[in-house]
Amino acid sequence: MLTDASYPFDLSLKTTIRRRHGIAWQATSWTxxxxxxxxxxxxxxxxxxxxxxxxxxxxEVWSATVEDFLDRSSPVREALDAPLAALxxxxxxxxxxxxxxxxxxxxxxxxxxxxxNAQQLPDRGSGSVVAILASNIPALALQxxxxxxxxxxxxxxxxxxxxxxxxxxxxxxxxxxxxxxRPALAxxxxxxxxxxxxxxxxxxAGKVVAYGGGEAMRDLGERAGxxxxxxxxKISIAAVAAGSEAPAVAEGLARDVALFxxxxxxxxxxxxxxxxxxxxxxxxxxxxxxxxxxxPMGAIDPRIAAEVRQIRAEAEMRPLLVAxxxxxKGTVIVENELVLRxxxxxxxxxxxxxxxxxxxxxxxxxxQGRLQGVALxxxxxxxxxxxxxxxxxxxxxxxxxxxxxxATWHNGGISPLGSLVHSY
Numbered sequence: 178m179l180t181d182a183s184y185p186f187d188l189s190l191k192t193t194i195r196r197r198h199g200i201a202w203q204a205t206s207w208t209x210x211x212x213x214x215x216x217x218x219x220x221x222x223x224x225x226x227x228x229x230x231x232x233x234x235x236x237e238v239w240s241a242t243v244e245d246f247l248d249r250s251s252p253v254r255e256a257l258d259a260p261l262a263a264l265x266x267x268x269x270x271x272x273x274x275x276x277x278x279x280x281x282x283x284x285x286x287x288x289x290x291x292x293x294n295a296q297q298l299p300d301r302g303s304g305s306v307v308a309i310l311a312s313n314i315p316a317l318a319l320q321x322x323x324x325x326x327x328x329x330x331x332x333x334x335x336x337x338x339x340x341x342x343x344x345x346x347x348x349x350x351x352x353x354x355x356x357x358x359r360p361a362l363a364x365x366x367x368x369x370x371x372x373x374x375x376x377x378x379x380x381x382a383g384k385v386v387a388y389g390g391g392e393a394m395r396d397l398g399e400r401a402g403x404x405x406x407x408x409x410x411k412i413s414i415a416a417v418a419a420g421s422e423a424p425a426v427a428e429g430l431a432r433d434v435a436l437f438x439x440x441x442x443x444x445x446x447x448x449x450x451x452x453x454x455x456x457x458x459x460x461x462x463x464x465x466x467x468x469x470x471x472x473p474m475g476a477i478d479p480r481i482a483a484e485v486r487q488i489r490a491e492a493e494m495r496p497l498l499v500a501x502x503x504x505x506k507g508t509v510i511v512e513n514e515l516v517l518r519x520x521x522x523x524x525x526x527x528x529x530x531x532x533x534x535x536x537x538x539x540x541x542x543x544x545q546g547r548l549q550g551v552a553l554x555x556x557x558x559x560x561x562x563x564x565x566x567x568x569x570x571x572x573x574x575x576x577x578x579x580x581x582x583x584a585t586w587h588n589g590g591i592s593p594l595g596s597l598v599h600s601y
Contacts, residue, residue, distance in 0.1 A: 179202045179203070179256070179257070179260060179342050179346065180192075180202060180203040180204075180205070180345055181195075181202055181203065181204045181205060181336065181341030181342065181345060181365070181366040182204075182205040182345055182363075182364065182365045182366065183344075183345035183346075183348045183349045183352070183362070183363060183364045183365075184215055184363040184364075184365060185218065185219070185222075185359045185360050185361075185362070185363060186218065188211045188214065188215065190205050190206060190207065190208075190211055191205075191206045192204060192205050192206065193206065197263075197264060197339075198263040198264060198266075198476075199263065200259075200260040200263050200264055202260070202341065202342060204341070204366070205365065205366070207365065207367045207374060208374075209373050209374050209376065209377060212365075212367065212374055212375075212377065212378055213376075213377030213378065213381070215333070215363055215365070216305065216307070216333060216377060216378045216381045216382070217377075217381055218360070219305045219331040219332075219333055219360070219361065219362075219363060220304055220305045220331060220381050220382075220383075222331075222360040222361070223305060223330075223331025223332075223360055223361035223362075224303075224329065224330070224331060224361070225360075226331075226357055226358065226359070226360040226361045227326070227329040227330070227331065227358075227361045228329060229357055230355065230357050230358070232292055232296060234355070235292075235326060235355070236288065236289065236292050238351060238354045238355040238358070239283075239288060239323065239326065239351070240284060240285075240288060241354060242347065242350050242351050242354060243280050243283055243284045243288075243319075244284065245350065246276070246280055246316075246347065246350070247276070247277065247280045247281070247284070249273060253346065253350055256346075257342065257343070257346055258272060258273070260342060261315055261340070261342055261343060262475070264312075264339060264340045264341075264342065265312070265314075265315050265340055265475070266438070266475045266476035266478075267315070267437070267438060267475035267476075268472065268473040268474065268475045270471060270472050270473060271435075271436075271437070271438060271472045271473065271474070271475055272315060272475075274436060274471075274472050275314060275315055275316070275436060275437050276315060276316055278436060278580055278581050279314070279315070279316040279317075279319060279320075280316065280319070281581065281583075282581060282582055282583040282584055282586075283319050283320075283323050283583070283584045287583035287584040287585050288323060288584055290584075290585055291323060291324055291327045291584050291585060291593065291594065292327045294327075294585075294594055295324070295327035295328050295329075295594055298328070298594065298598060300598055301328040301329060301330070301598060302328060302330060302383060302384065302597050302598040303330075303383050304330070304381075304382060304383020304384065305330065305331040305332065305333055305381070305382055305383055306321065306325040306330045306331070306332045306333070306382070306383060306384045306385075306386060306597060307332075307333045307335065307378055307379070307382040307384070307385045307386070308321040308322070308325075308332065308333070308334050308335065308385075308386045308387070309335045309369065309385065309386070309387040309388065309389070309397070310334065310335060310336050310337055310344065310388055311337055311388040311389045312336075312337035312338075312339040312340040313437070313440040313441065314437045314440060314441050315340065315343055316343050316347075317388060318334050318336070318343060318344040318347060318364070319347070320584075320588070320593075321334075321386040321593075322334065322347075323584050323593075324584070324593040324594050324596075324597060325597060327594065328594060328597055328598070330383065330384075330597060331360075331361040331362070332361070332362055332363070333363050333364075333365070333378065333382075334348065334362075334363065334364040334365070335365060335366065335367065335369075336364065336365070336366045337366075337369070338366055338368060338369070341366040344364035345364040345365070347364070348362045348363070348364040349364075369389075369393070370393065370396060372400070375400070376400075379397075379400055379401045379404070382401070382404055383404070383597075384404055384406060384596070384597050385397065385401040385404045385405050385406065386406045386408070386596070386597075387401075387405060387406070387407055387408065388408045389408075389409070389410075390409065390410055391409050391410060394407040394409045406591060406596045406597070408442075408588060408589055408591075410442070410547070411442045411547055411548060411549035411589065412442070412446050412447075412519055412520075412544070412547065412548065412549060413433075413442065413443045413444060413445055413446065413548070413549045413550035413551065413552075413572075413579060414445060414446060414447045414448065414449065414517070414541075414548070414550075414551055414552075415430055415433065415445050415447070415448040415449070415551065415552040415553075415554070415576060415579075416448075416449050416450070416534060416537055416551055416552070416553055416554070416555075416558040416561060417430075417448060417449070417450040417452060417457060417534075417554040417555060417558065417576075418450070418451065418452065418534045418554060418555025418556065418557035418558040419450070419451045419452035419453075419534070419555070419557070420452065420555060421452070421554045421555030421556075421558070422450070422452050422453065422456060422457050422460065422554075424460065424464075425576075425577075426460075426554045426576050427457065427460035427461045427463070427464040427576075428464045428467075428468075428576075428577065429552070429554075429575065429576030429577025429578070430445060430448060430461050430464065430526075430552065430554075430576045430577070431461055431464030431465045431467070431468045431507075432468055432576075432577045432580075433445040433552050433576060433577060433579045433580055434446075434461075434465065434507065434524050434526050435465065435468045435469070435472055435474075435507070435524050436472070436580045437580070438474055438475055438522065438523070438524065439520060439522050439523065439524050439525070440522065441580060442549045442550070442588075443549055443550045443572060443579050443580045443582070444580065445526060445552055445579065446519055446520035446525075446526060446527075447517055447518070447520070447526060447527050447528075447529060448461070448526060448527070448528045448529070449528075449529045449531055449534070449537050449540070450528065450529070450530065450531065450534070451530070451531045451532060451533050451534040451536075451557075454511045454528045454529075454530040455498055455511060457528055458498055458500050458509045458510075458511045458528050459500060461500075461509050461526065461528070462500030462501070462502050462507070462509040465502060465506055465507035465509065465524060466502060466506050466507075469505065469506040469507070469524075473505070474505045474506070474507075474523065474524065477504070477505070477523065478522075481521050481522050481523055482504060482523065484521040485504060485508055485521055485522075485523050485525050486504070488508070488510070488521070488525065489508060489510075492510045495513070497510055497511055497512065497513060498510065498511040504523065506524070507523070507524030507525065507526070508523065508524065508525040508526070509526055509527075509528065510525075510526075510527045510528070511527075511528045511530070512527045512528065512529050512530075513530075515529055515531070515540055517529070517540070517541065517543075517544060534555070534557050534558055534561065535557070535561070537558075537561055537565070538561060538564040538565055538567075538568060541565070541568055542568065544568070545568045545569055546568075546569045547569070548565070548568055548569050548570045549570065549571060549572065549588075549589065550570065550571065550572035550573070550574070550579050551565055551570050551572075551573055551579075552573075552574055552575065552576045552577075552578075552579045553573055553574070553575065553576075554575065554576050559573075569589075569590065571586070571587055571588060571589050571590045572586060
């Protein structure tokens, strides 16, 4: 039976069996006292436990666990994949592609580099790291967990109620390989935003790393103060310069749209081009059609489906080109108004014609601070990187590679190590 919790000692807590989308798991019912006791134990015993594990050994344990989770035939993946795909609303193929992207970024050289950089810091910070996770993409827990371990900081991972399985499964696997980690790691789930439950946890944390919507980040900011490292909602786009509309560009753009069913902060939601927008739209639609065979769309939220159908109908009335694709494969629309509109999801992407690709930074200026990544195709597009970076863009990549950052990426311009050491 999969569980939503992994913690270092027996608190004699009540557990129940919860079900969602036909998936059953053992859920823990937390009280403020028990959760506070857990947080205090991690803060008190975790640092000493981590200090007993040589850095090379810690990296070996991390690497071996990541490789195990990358192997779809491993026992842990065989047990986890079906329930995780159902809870995340992804197809099995879509989940596998997403886990490959995330796990691939925290293995090998990037992980070694992060550990090396951590050892060079004169101050690694103090206290436990509390990570409050969102459920939009699976395996998000690895993003705060790796730098925290590199800094020898205890970690309390709080999974979203919609996806309570990956974090405790990964933490359990780490601790099974290296039992000395047990006093330093815990992965649990509790209802987010419950102040009574979270008061002691936030008060005792050295840092609070959180992912979620703007309102949730503002609430946590009020309660966690300067301890909070917030990763709020951001969007990503693509810039395609004239003359670079090769078939490989469309294929790459389709992957950047489709991975995680367009739920990630690096999922492309809009494409800007000073080339032929109609030709590009048809090429991207064809590529989305093909990628849907590799990564079928997962569960469709009826509310989002209704919104996409409305967008299609409005586009046809204006009239705009709407590429002919089934709803389950995506939606491509050529816009005639140069105003960026975020996608509702379901692999929906708008293509915006520009007279000159150099206009893009000015067009995006109203979105300053809310932009995450840009897929760049063509030399003229790549020359825009400094101007786009000034607007807050933190990741640039060729089409098809945008959603494959590694562990050293400064998400939102925030250093993965520095954010846990310094005030932000």
